[in-house]
Amino acid sequence: MQNKCNIAMQSHSIYKVPDGKLLKITLEYDEEKNLINNLKITGDFFAYPEEAIELIENKLKNSLLKRDELIEKINLIIKNNQIEFIGLNAEGLADGILMCLK
């Protein structure tokens, strides 16, 4: 989907997290501003509590698509909401998101 006014792009990635599980990302982003518009995180990883994944998807909206900033933001969400990932981590999630840009 491409819109000339907003330069909204949609992309998909499949990323095997090192020592972890398979992560699949669907990303809608603003190419000009380098911002996340919408994000869907799917895959065969584990997260406790499970509902946290929707919280992460929401809180990452309007985030800058830069690795260090994404990792910092994801780690903060994990800490503030006592989320535990198994087979996934903040670095893996950030890398999966950024792979959509390649």
Added chain:
Amino acid sequence: MNEEWRLLITEDISAYKNMAMDRAELVSISKGNAPPTVRFFSWKPRAISIGYFQSLKEEVNLEACRNLGVDYVRRITGGGAVFHDKELTYSIVIPESHNQIPKNIMESYGRICGAIIKGLNHLGIKSSYVPINDIISSGKKISGNAQTRKAKTVLQHGTILMDVDVEEMFSLLIVPNEKIKDKLISDVKERVTSVKDILGKNISFSDVANAMKKGFEEEFDVNLSKGALTDEEKDLTEKFENEFFSTKMWNHRR
């Protein structure tokens, strides 16, 4: 005297009911209305279950499922897609505070998988736990497991493969790249095994269930005593089946 846990055996029930029953037990046990419970079950019709975080459309060939009469359901646990065919599926529901359950999630996977390993040993199969959530025998996967924790209660369910048809499994799952499908099938055949593969003969569901019962009793030093769902659990099972697990809203939500 050993602590008494409840054993449920529910063969040949639907995917929706199976997942609803696990969740109903989780609710009642979290309220202290039933003892820790181990359930052995099978699926009829055969079904695919997908992990909580998976996309149904990305993982499951819905048309092939319809053609082959295979149901599909989203689990409340994470993990991957599983084709439930010739297998024994187990679930255990137990308070997080129980002294037999490690607080650490990975350690508790290992502990519960220990019961499956002891059960397989009773069938003459040597196996071991491989984190995150597999049990392997002779280097090949024979059991996959998935755990959730809700309302201070642990639910872990998993499969013990009794026989496996990798070709049929891949006709039901979406393969990202059709060109490598044959290679994927041969890879999975190399990586997956079953009770029948290892022992060279068919073993009945009840024989596997008896072995697993002993495995749980030994691992947790308890007696498993055959019981039934409480009235509350029966009502909750029906509610969860109708309102969640059989609905498009739940199964297609991701």
